[in-house]
Amino acid sequence: MKNEVNPAPVGVIEFCDRYVTLNEKGKPWSLSKHQRKVLSLAFRFNSLAKLLYRLILWSEPKKSGKTFVARMCVDLVGDNARLYRDYRRR
Numbered sequence: 191m192k193n194e195v196n197p198a199p200v201g202v203i204e205f206c207d208r209y210v211t212l213n214e215k216g217k218p219w220s221l222s223k224h225q226r227k228v229l230s231l232a233f234r235f236n237s238l239a240k241l242l243y244r245l246i247l248w249s250e251p252k253k254s255g256k257t258f259v260a261r262m263c264v265d266l267v268g269d270n271a272r273l274y275r276d277y278r279r280r
Contacts, residue, residue: 202229205266206259214258225259233263 213219
């Protein structure tokens with residue numbers, strides 16, 4: 191028997207809010223207002239469930255959390271890669 195999986199992609203912001211409550215140093219963490227805005231624009235999908243942008247260039251000062259946010263995005267897309275493929279095939 192196959193496991194049924196909900197094909198709807200999980201949003202990056204929802205993923206961060208739900209699963210990432212500590213930073214790499216173990217301290218409480220959440221997305222800032224501007225990070226939420228950038229991620230909500232960057233991870234928009236078309237009607238075929240494909241990302242609207244192939245490349246996202248994000249620039250901020252040093253020690254602002256760019257690498258940490260990028261790693262979460264990679265984790266999310268990696269964990270949901272099959273979900274995205276299945277959703278596009280429908």
